[in-house]
Amino acid sequence: MSLAGLFPIDKWNFKTQSILNNLPENESAGLLPYMQEQRYGKGEIIFREGTRASGIYFIKKGKVKKYQVDQAGKEQIIYVANTGELIGYHAILAEEPYPDSAATLEESFIAFIPKENFLNVLENSTELPRRLLKTLSHEFTVLTNSISVFAHRSVRERLAISLIVLREKFKAETPEGKDIFINLSRSDLANIVGTGHENIVRFLSEFKAAGIITTHGRKICVKDIRQLVKISGYGNV
Known part of the structure; x- marks a missing residue:
């Protein structure tokens, strides 16, 4: 089921997928040959907060928590990045260490682009700086929205919002017509919502009893998205 008209999903997702898509040939030629793809197992660290920023990372397949x-x-999980997204570029642009850490939530294939190659293309590009500025402006809106929610909404509401957003991320890899399963540990879910493990378990049990979700081990399937949106405090459903 689409969230159009039900929930403002754009306020929760970055738009880094658009940064490298269909770049002019001369610009992509300065990046693509230097991408170093690597397989990461579930739970592997990609970079750590405070370390020197040596490049940016393009998620070719998988999911990464920042x-x-x-x-x-x-x-405290700030964001879950999906297939097609870029991470690590804020530090390169600011000429500072990585401001957060990144680790895989599942087996992932990630391409590393060295700092020097990225900056060289950026300095000689007309299109890439425009895309980065647009993306950074949108990310500021997303982060401001997240801060406001943490300050003013209950744990129950924050969990509903998190499940809606995560459902969209896992929807991307789910065949049409099939159930969408959020495959995430309760600890990671608690760290996204900003609460304790016991609260997550309690509210998930409540949602399950109400028929809003079903669970299959650690996997969560949202069955009543309208009711979840209603709990989140968004929209008229």
């Missing part, structure tokens, strides 16, 4: 760790060692 997160920060507080002084108590607890993760």
Whole structure:
């Protein structure tokens, strides 16, 4: 089921897929030959917060969590990047260390683009800077929206929002007509919502009892998206 008219999904997803798509041939020629593809197993670290930024990463297949760790060692997942998205470029543009860490949520194939090649194309491009500026502006909107939700919405509402957003991410790889399964650990889900593991378990049980979701091991299938949107506090459903 489409979320059009039900939920403002664009406020929750970055648009980095558009950055490298169909670049002029002379610009893509400065990047594609230098992409170094690597397979990552589930849970592998791609880069760590505070380390020197040596390049950017293009997710050819898979899902990656971007997160920060507080002084108590607890993760806060900032964003889940999907197939086709770029990560790590903020640090390159700012000439600073990586501001967060990145790790795979599932087996992934990720291409690394060295900093020097990326900056060389950027400096000689007319199209790439425009796309980056547009994407960064949208990301600011997404992050501002996320901060507002964390400040003003309950855990129950935040969980509903997170399930809606995650459903869209897992929908991309699900054949049409098939059930969409969110394959994520309860710990990672808690770190996205910003709450404890026990709260996630309690509210998922409530949603399951209401027929909003079903669970198959760790996998979650949303059965009543309209009811989930209603719980999230968005839209008129």
